[in-house]
Amino acid sequence: MMMKSSVGIISFFLFLTACQEVIEVEVQEEEPRLIVDAVIEVDTSVRSFEAVVKVSLTSSFFGTIPATELSQIILYNGGAVVFLLENPVGSGVYKAILGPDYFTSGGEIVLIIDYLDKNYYATAEYGPAVPIDTIFQRVNNSEENLKSEIVVKYTDDADVVNNYLFDFGDGDYIATDDEFYQGEETQISYLLEREYEAGDELEVRVLGASKPHYDYMKLLLEQSGDDLSFFDTPISTARGNIFDITDLDNIDVFDNVYLPGNFPLGFFAVSQVYKSKITLK
Amino acid sequence: MSRILVSFFFTGMLFLVQAQDRYTLSGIVTEASSNETLIGVTITIKELKTGATTNEYGFYSITLPTGDYEIQVGYLGFKEITQRISLTKNLRLNFEMEDRTEELGEVVITGSSESYSLGKTQMSVSSLTAQKVKQIPVVLGEADVVKSILLLPGVTNAGEASSGFNVRGGAADQNLIQLDEATIFNSSHLFGFFSVFNPDAIKDVKLFKGGIPARYGGRVSSVLDVFQKEGNSREFKMNGGIGAVSSRLLAEGPIVKDKAAFLIGGRSSYAHFLLPLFDIDNFAYFYDVNTKLNYRLDDHNNFYLSGYFGKDVFSINDSFVNDYGNALVNFRWNHLFSDKLFSNLSVIYSDYFSGLELDFEGFKWSTGIKNFNLKYDLKHYLNDKLQVNYGVHNAYYRFNPGTIEPSNLESGVTSDQLTEKFANESAAYLDIEHDVTNKLSLGYGLRFSYFIRFAQDDIFAYKDDNPIIFDPFTLVYSPAIPADTVNLDDRQILDQFANIEPRLSIGYQFTQKTAVKLSYTRMSQYLHLLSNTNSPTPVDVWTPSGRYVKPQLLDQFALGFFQKLKNGFSVESEWFYKEIQNRIDYIDGADLIANNAIEQVILNGEARAFGWELLLKKETGKFKGWIAYTLSKSEQRTPGRIPKRDNGRSNREIGINLGEWYKTPYDKTHDVAVNFSYEMSDKWTFNSNFIYQTGQPTNYPIGQFEFQGLVIPYYGQRNVERLPDYHRFDVSATLTPLRNKGRALQGEWIFSLYNVYNRMNASSINFQRNSETGVNEAVRTSIFGLVPSVTYNFKL
Secondary structure, rough: OOOOHHHHHHHHHHHHHHHEEEEOOOOOOOOOOEEEEEEEEEEEOOOOOOEEHHHHHHHOOOOOOOOOOOOOOEEEOOOOOOOEEOOOOOOOOEEEEEEEEHHHHHOOOEEEEEEEEEEEEEEEEOOOOOOOOEEEEEEOOOOEEEEEEEEEEOOOOOOOEEEEEEEEEOEEEEEEEHHHOOOOOOEEEEEEOOOOOOOEEEEEEEEOOOOHHHHHHHHHHHHHHOOOOOOOOOOOOOOOOOOEEEOOOOOOOOOOOOOOHHHHEEEEEEEEEEEEEOOOO | OHHHHHHHHHHHHHHHHHOOEEEEEEEEEEEEOOOOOOOOEEEOOOOEEEEEEEEEEEEEEEEEEEEEEEEEOOOOOOOOEEEEEEEOOEEEEEEEEOOOOHHHOOOOOHHHHHHHOOOOOOEEEEEEEHHHHOOOOOHHHHHOHHHHHOOOEEEEEOOOOOOOOEOOOOOOHHEEEEOOOOOOOOOOOOHOEEOOOOOOEEEEEEEEOOOOOOOOOOOOOEEEEEEEOOOOOOOOOOEEEEEEEEEEEEEEEEOOOEEEEEEEEEEEOOOOOOOHOOOOOOEEEEEEEEEEEEEEOOOOOEEEEEEEEEEEEEEOOOOOEEHHHHHHHEEEEEOOOOOEEEEEEEEEEEEEEEEEEEEEOOEEEEEEEEEEEEEEEEEEEOOOEEEEEHHHHEEEEEEEEEEEOOOOOOOOOOOOEEEEEEEEEEEEEEEEEEEOOOOEEEEEEEEEEEEEEEEEOOOOOOHHOEEEEEOOOOOEEEEOOOOEEOOOOOOOOEEEEEEEEEEEEEEEEEEEOOOEEEEEEEEEEEEEEEEOOOOOOOOOOEEOOOOOOOOEEEEEEEEEEEEEEEHHEEEEEEEEEEEEEEEEOOOOOOOOOOOOOOHEEEEEEEEEEEEEEEEEOOOOOOOEEEEEEEEEEEEEEEOOOOOOOOOOOOOOOOOOOOOOOOOOOOOOOEEEEEEEEEEEEEEEEEEEEEEEEEEEEEEEEEEEEEEEEEEEEOOOOOOEEEOOOOOEEEEEEEEEHHHOOOOEEEEEEEEEEEOOOOOOOOOOEEEEEOOOOOOOOEEEEEOOOOOOOOOEEEOO
16 A cells, blocks of 8 residues: 555665665667656646646667657547647647546546557546645754655545545655545655755645556556665566557457557546645745 | 375385384484484494484484494584494483584594485485584674575575575575474564574574475475574583674573473674664664473473564664564474384464554554464384384464554554454375385375365455456556455355375485485475565565465476595585476566455466586585585466456456566576685684675666656566676684683684675666756665674683
């Protein structure tokens, strides 16, 4: 459940006992692959918002990631088809203005992408979130160093199963699910390790995630983090929920089992979002 | 089948027993100064070129035709005893052996007792005495059993700061680790810096890598059998040591002279181990206590009560606390029904617990396994050609996968108990050691094991009985949502498994100095450690076999060649091949912590390993040591499940890692271990180790991508690349001050240098974006460079 943060802390433990050094490593490369960053953030407190999808291509680990251009990208909620348009042109960022109802009226949301001569498809379920009750900063003034903690209090929704992704910016997330606090008021705390100045604002966002979205994010957090040998799992490709439908004719080919290499990276998800700001001291 | 075999064995035995006038020579062999029994002493009958060895309790028995014989009693490191006897009636002869260290100069070994064991069928076994363990230099200067066995061929681990060990390409949870017959579920202190065995309290260590006798079962890779000392029943003694990280003290002595003795030993690391490397609020420490009482009622009855308790704690800012430990109590009764029939009854209770407290999430989790174990083992020494061992074992397990509690008042976490699991494992075995001729010996045995998984409170039921769903489009496995929760009566049998495990070994001794051995072992393992990391961690949880987790089954073949050379040199060479069915594997991103439905994240696969081991050894003289080399391969595979539904589609799955074989994390192609010791004078002894291992399999990214503000290295298949090769060189010098002579207090200093040439061995390489520079980089983590240390040991 709360794996990520414990991994982070144990890494912290080993980090202090061990010696770390940046080294040169020769890495293999493969043909660039499409990346789709399609987490639609649904702000139910406003009448309309921008649904944003970013597309790019993979590169060598030590290279840079180029944006790319799609032939077409659409959303479909069972009723209306919505075309997303690139804005600004050349950025690989596709947008459409939509209201919350488009996503919350129930049922699956479909994403279809045409890229080069391939067609990709994904579906997503709406992931509900809850608002943040309070947010405050706790400064532990010990002799040696100053530690700053951001404490976020929230009340879990008793009626549904929730998976939460707390986003503190800079790629820092805490993933937690309500398995052990269904319907309860609870809190998480985030250790602020980055440099900041008093008066800086920090935005904390809570995203609701469907179970597949939550599991995928946890896998990415594990693979992007600096956890050390203790919790090193045999890592391999993190496959998302977007798949290639080009050759699926439902006559001879019913699935992708025989074409395991044809897949884009990334994920399509629809997440309710709540945001809260705190002025750091 | 098994019934026919058994009756065949007994018919054969009866025939042999009634052959002619025979008498039994039996007794106990002890160490003279302490009256401590000795394990593995050979008693050779010179005229018949036959003999016996003492068992785990120092007892031997051999039945011979009437006659006059010359007996040699030999044990490495002790003075050999030669005695003439006239065997005209059953004879009870106890021997007391004296340490050879008091003798000056080179000692010549006659070799007769050595070649006796060469002719036995047992292969793939390594014995270490406590004395040897203490000589091997290790990091931070503390002698250690597990660190010592890593120097043997076929044994590796995941490097520094990793728990457990891997034998012949097997996983750490596939090792049966026993302390005084009780199973130990976690053998490490401080994440593998130390093992749970206090070198002062142990007597003998045996590691079986193959050809495992039928009296052992329940794990599929190896058996590490450790026996504690009984306690000195002649005089009160104390010894101890003060080291850089921990200190220890042990006291032993008679309660009733020559009849009853006690032993109590304790160790503790300093509370702020590695403190300088931390800030002030963090700590990590361990302590453990070994106790033993023994009572020799008469020549036919011995009683032992032993206990072990150990605990580890480490804490960061009080907000992250992990503790774990083993506790066990063991009562044993040795009873001699006759000169030929030795029995041991063991009653064992053990408790392994581990806890994790995450204050920043208000979350406390504790897990454990309780085990009640009964063993009755008999050794029947029929004559000089035939020994029959048989017995029954039963173990009852209670698993707690997790108790969840709030760790502070502000926490919203509600208390929860994950469903407890119950199981019973029983076994009966028959194991025959048969010297067919002076040259040919056979070992054949059978173990019948039977495992019951009892009902528990909440059992999840799944649609189509399928707890893990495969998406044929995205090719991702994900947990199924249970369709129903079933509650069954307590103690109802949920699942049961039975396995027949044949063991066979053949030894053929061409000459006094040359032997060839062959063995086949089948074993089953009903308990699994849920761990998807490269080496075990204290938060890993043991789980029993059941509906979705099948017992692991091993088939191992080994062939060995053994040659004694001149001047105390010997060569051993072994080949092995093994296959394991039902090795569980974890889907990508499987979350094992506080998981109440483990079946949703695992699939059953298979594993295989093969290799060649070479050991060149010199066991006598001032200059001793060995060179061990292993060439091996260890792989696993988890193909997709076979489709059950027929809806006109293929319903095929890709499995884990596309169903292809991939290297296990313990696949080390080359493994070299060299250990040498040199006794320069009475004052100085030097020891050194050199270790070289092919780097551990891992993965390097084949690309990168960005998602939601994260930069993620993108990996291909599992374990394609390797970390850089691991190697290091250690030396130690032991100083025994000459003024010790005639003093009550005997002291010694051990100066050691670990990793002399300060190699930065990679324990991992992480690919990440540097948050300050925004540049992607590969970061190597190494645990230890050069570590000097000093330890002071004393005896009183």
